[in-house]
Amino acid sequence: ASETKEEKTELSASSGSDKVILLPCRNPPSCERVQLWLEARKQYDILEKDK
Amino acid sequence: MTTLTRQDLNFGQVVADILCEFLEVAIHLILYVREVYPSGIFQKRKKYNVPVQMSCHPELNQYIQDTLHCVKPLIEKNDAEKVVVVIMDKEHHPVERFVFEISQPPLLSISSDMLLSHVEQLLRAFILKISVCDAVLNNNPPGCSFTVLVHTRDAATRNMEKVQVIKDFPWIVADEQEVQMKEPRLIPLKSMTSDIVKMQLYVEERAQKT
Numbered sequence: 001a002s003e004t005k006e007e008k009t010e011l012s013a014s015s016g017s018d019k020v021i022l023l024p025c026r027n028p029p030s031c032e033r034v035q036l037w038l039e040a041r042k043q044y045d046i047l048e049k050d051k
Numbered sequence: 052m053t054t055l056t057r058q059d060l061n062f063g064q065v066v067a068d069i070l071c072e073f074l075e076v077a078i079h080l081i082l083y084v085r086e087v088y089p090s091g092i093f094q095k096r097k098k099y100n101v102p103v104q105m106s107c108h109p110e111l112n113q114y115i116q117d118t119l120h121c122v123k124p125l126i127e128k129n130d131a132e133k134v135v136v137v138i139m140d141k142e143h144h145p146v147e148r149f150v151f152e153i154s155q156p157p158l159l160s161i162s163s164d165m166l167l168s169h170v171e172q173l174l175r176a177f178i179l180k181i182s183v184c185d186a187v188l189n190n191n192p193p194g195c196s197f198t199v200l201v202h203t204r205d206a207a208t209r210n211m212e213k214v215q216v217i218k219d220f221p222w223i224v225a226d227e228q229e230v231q232m233k234e235p236r237l238i239p240l241k242s243m244t245s246d247i248v249k250m251q252l253y254v255e256e257r258a259q260k261t
Contacts, residue, residue, distance in 0.1 A: 018205045019132070021225040023198055024121070028114045031088055031194060037108060038091045 066155060066247050067127040069167075071119045073174045074134060074151065078115050078199070079105045080181050081136050081149055085188070087195050099175035103182070117220045118199045121211050129155045130207035135200040137230060140192050140260070145232050147191065148255040149181075155248050173243040177252055180241040187238055188254065192261050200230055232257045 029037075076098045083093045083104035088111065093104040106112055125131040136149040201222075208222075215221050235255035242251035 020203060020205050020208065021227070021230055022201045022203060022208065022211075022222045023225045023230070024118055025221045025223055026114070026117075028197060029108065029110045030196065034088050034092055034108050034111065037110075038089055042091075 063127040067123045070126050071123050075115055075119055076103055077181055078136055084185050085138055085191055087138060087197050099171055099178055101175055101178055103178060117218050120218055121214050121220055122201055124210040124214055125201060125203050125207055128210050130203050131201055133202035137200060138191060138195050138197050141194040146257045146260050150253050152251045170245050173245055177241045184240060188256055189260055200225060
């Protein structure tokens, strides 16, 4: 439990053939963020049509 | 018939290209079918000669591409045992896991130019199964997110490191309890066997999602 993120990140520290499960540090965009983008794009499309 | 080893003609690279292209389509489709993101960001495209839904959100698309760029060197060296798309609830507990179990034969037998079209046909069947999998799965709670896991060997992670640095997309070792579910319901979706790759896809679904 006391293992730090830095320690976890050192993927090559051990050289065994133990099985490991890897996951990205970064998260994908949240649903809320994507929803905001979608609404902004819809408004942009409406403005473009009105031009 | 020509028999090639994995070292010949960068054949591992060809297999990795094919699988990563397939996984990209599959991830987009899973996110659409399982309603992880609003349907408005998805557009209908044609892949493997069937209609699929692909996101047009630049940040999400880049994320998926970066993820697969890092996974590709592992597949190339036959070091990716499983690629798992995990859908998580608001508390970041897994509710569904789409498990792609991959194995490649040490000897690759190339019989003819029909090979790639045959693989394409097999991959198409996976896409079709994913597109209708909502019929056999329970609805997910609102506010879900996703991540991609790779099951590999400790020593194989070196193959990823250069790409991680280039892409500024670091990976960490997951804690088992972060990614596993207790007594999940198992739903087999599809399996394939070809000259270049064997793959099976199944879904693990949490019994109680809400």
